[in-house]
Amino acid sequence: MAKTTRMPRNAMGNMLGRDAAAVRRRVEAMEQLLERTFVIPGINRPIGLDVFLDFIPVGGTFIGAILGLYMVWEARNLKMGGSAVMRMVGNVAVDWALGLIPGIGIIPDFFFRSNSRNLKIIRKHLDRHHPATATVQHK
Template identity: 35%
Template sequence: MKNNLSFEKEKRIRELRWVEQVSTLLDSKFKVGGFRFGLDPLLNFFPILGPITTFATSVLLVLVMFRNGVSSKAAVKMLLNTIFDAIIGSIPVLGNIFDFFFKANKRNVKILKEHYHDGKHEGSAKGILTVLFIVLLTLCIFLFYLLWLFGEWIIGIIAH
């Protein structure tokens, strides 16, 4: 039993080290002057394929962390970082600039370390998911309202 636990611990350490290495490659591997950047902003210069590749890699990193015992709260925070990075990063020009400064994978490794070393981000993600659901629902209602107003405006133009 002790040998099995030792193997599991070594496996977790290997996988978490791999997560850190890939995060560094994506976010801060290269240095020009005093500025660090990784493959993430460079790959985003290739439309569609670049952002999909970096997003998929970032999600894979979160899944590896989750598989190694990160709480659902920490995993949701990491996924939100990754999704935010992917959405803003997909905006032409602005997204390319954004990707040089917002380092989602490094932020996720920080959450991981805080989870394991400081005991932060423990527990369920229900609170975060509830707030996110309410915000998205409110946004959808607002957008439907704007669409309704736009439709009335178009009908008013056509009717006159």
């Protein structure tokens, strides 16, 4: 009789699966990376990679948009409705367009957090269609 072995859990905490729980973990991690990686001392305002990418002229805004579109791609993999996906694309497009404004393109990233908005849309879908993936939010 052959001995079965268990595959070790990957280093990313089983984030590579196709199931809804793995998708939730990936989009939450992406949103945290892009919007809430660091906290500005004194004002306790979280910022992420999206703000830092705006310091790279033009190219940084495109990179930020591509990373934001990753969340949209995950939403399509979850078979989310077209209207929700289009709202997400619109959020990324607004963030991208505002980021193109020379000199002040960084300011909207403090107030219009497209990735946080998109995460909220994805969570709403997951909570409705995949309630077992719900997690307790710590604030």
